[in-house]
Amino acid sequence: MDDGAIVVEELPVVDVGPVAHGGHCVARLDGQVVFVRHTLPGERVRIRITERGKRFLRADAVEVLDAAPDRVAAPCRYAGDCGGCDFQHVSPAGQRRLLTSVVREQLDRLAGLTWEGEVEAVEPDDLGWRTRVGFAVDDVGRPGLRRHRSHDIVPIEECLIAHPDLPRVLDRTWDAESVEAIVSSTGERLLVTDATIPDAVEHAVDGVVAVDGTVRGGRGALTERVRDHAMRVSGSGFWQVHPAAAVTLVDAVLDAAEVRAGETVVDLYAGVGLFTSFLADAVGEQGTVVSVESDHRASRDARRNLHDRPQVRLIGATVEQALESGPFGSADVVVLDPPRTGAKRAVAGIAALTPRRVVYVACDPAALARDLATFADLGYRLEHLRGFALFPMTHHVECVATLVPA
Numbered sequence: 108m109d110d111g112a113i114v115v116e117e118l119p120v121v122d123v124g125p126v127a128h129g130g131h132c133v134a135r136l137d138g139q140v141v142f143v144r145h146t147l148p149g150e151r152v153r154i155r156i157t158e159r160g161k162r163f164l165r166a167d168a169v170e171v172l173d174a175a176p177d178r179v180a181a182p183c184r185y186a187g188d189c190g191g192c193d194f195q196h197v198s199p200a201g202q203r204r205l206l207t208s209v210v211r212e213q214l215d216r217l218a219g220l221t222w223e224g225e226v227e228a229v230e231p232d233d234l235g236w237r238t239r240v241g242f243a244v245d246d247v248g249r250p251g252l253r254r255h256r257s258h259d260i261v262p263i264e265e266c267l268i269a270h271p272d273l274p275r276v277l278d279r280t281w282d283a284e285s286v287e288a289i290v291s292s293t294g295e296r297l298l299v300t301d302a303t304i305p306d307a308v309e310h311a312v313d314g315v316v317a318v319d320g321t322v323r324g325g326r327g328a329l330t331e332r333v334r335d336h337a338m339r340v341s342g343s344g345f346w347q348v349h350p351a352a353a354v355t356l357v358d359a360v361l362d363a364a365e366v367r368a369g370e371t372v373v374d375l376y377a378g379v380g381l382f383t384s385f386l387a388d389a390v391g392e393q394g395t396v397v398s399v400e401s402d403h404r405a406s407r408d409a410r411r412n413l414h415d416r417p418q419v420r421l422i423g424a425t426v427e428q429a430l431e432s433g434p435f436g437s438a439d440v441v442v443l444d445p446p447r448t449g450a451k452r453a454v455a456g457i458a459a460l461t462p463r464r465v466v467y468v469a470c471d472p473a474a475l476a477r478d479l480a481t482f483a484d485l486g487y488r489l490e491h492l493r494g495f496a497l498f499p500m501t502h503h504v505e506c507v508a509t510l511v512p513a
């Protein structure tokens with residue numbers, strides 16, 4: 108009988124198991140797997156189911172009954188609502204433990220490899236690090252970030268992981284669908300938006316040096332500095348987002364590559380030429396670096412950044428096309444830094460260059476593990492792997508793997 112009373116559905120309680128790749132932990136509810144966000148291994152939490160799939164459920168922890176030692180109060184008031192971060196509720200050291208477990212589990216499950224290393228801290232390891240943030244704009248013009256696995260926009264007035272020197276785009280509404288704020292390591296600031304911005308507004312946005320959109324037909328570019336190298340990066344072209352990422356990865360790649368003067372090195376997925384530039388120093392003018400990048404704007408920036416290096420040969424093509432057309436012969440060392448999807452269709456072509464070392468920079472441990480398994484089938488074994496926490500508060504992790512002939 109409906110007497111008008113409100114029926115409150117009892118939310119289930121689960122015991123939380125290990126962390127899984129993607130920013131959630133694994134639990135079981137009535138025998139079914141549940142991926143639970145905003146919790147930690149070992150916790151007992153009350154959950155709200157957010158998605159019911161055929162093989163598993165997704166859920167959010169809404170009440171913590173038994174907290175894990177790594178739990179902290181989330182510094183961000185939008186944590187749990189905004190989909191930009193996964194681990195606001197975890198201490199920085201705890202986040203690195205989670206990332207370490209994920210890398211180990213992916214390598215073990217997908218490549219049969221045991222990794223005993225730990226994901227390394229990079230400062231800042233909590234807030235104020237993101238030098239490039241793309242905001243979505245809702246239908247009344249408020250900028251925000253999307254909810255996890257949703258197109259809904261959560262309007263926000265501040266983002267704590269954003270670098271404090273970013274142009275302040277959250278103080279106003281936008282007649283646009285998106286707006287990206289960028290600050291470079293040299294302190295230059297850029298806005299990238301899909302809308303025409305009247306000059307008056309451009310100047311009202313916090314002294315921004317350039318706007319890359321339809322304004323003035325303008326095309327903004329920034330200068331990034333890494334040690335003594337200056338590099339031009341156009342608009343929202345690819346550049347590592349953590350302020351210490353470029354130097355951390357350059358050092359890790361050079362250590363791993365052990366390049367000698369006069370050698371031939373191939374740098375695949377080269378962007379604006381970050382690694383190419385340092386590898387060119389390492390091989391010297393008697394050596395060769397072949398650098399492959401498919402994005403036109405990045406290739407154009409690479410040409411400008413590397414025009415004074417006679418030992419560098421730039422190829423504007425996909426890695427797959429470049430490997431197929433075989434302009435390299437063989438290589439002493441191959442460096443690759445593919446997008447999140449990995450380098451599935453390039454691995455055989457890389458092995459065919461018979462390098463004495465392969466250095467694989469990876470932003471997705473699952474794609475890395477899958478490709479390491481293929482490399483193993485082609486006679487290359489993992490010699491060394493480092494992991495870096497370059498995306499604090501999120502589940503993302505960067506790895507640098509060194510492979511050598513088995």
Ligand SMILES: C[S@@+](CC[C@H](N)C(=O)[O-])C[C@H]1O[C@@H](n2cnc3c(N)ncnc32)[C@H](O)[C@@H]1O
Pocket residue numbers: 345346347375376377378379380381382399400401402405424425426427444445446
């Ligand atoms: C993770 S970024 C690395 C860029 C550079 N190594 C750096 O650290 O600045 C990956 C780069 O690969 C490029 N890319 C993506 N797919 C590609 C493909 N199939 N062939 C060549 N380049 C590709 C992207 O445009 C991007 O510049």
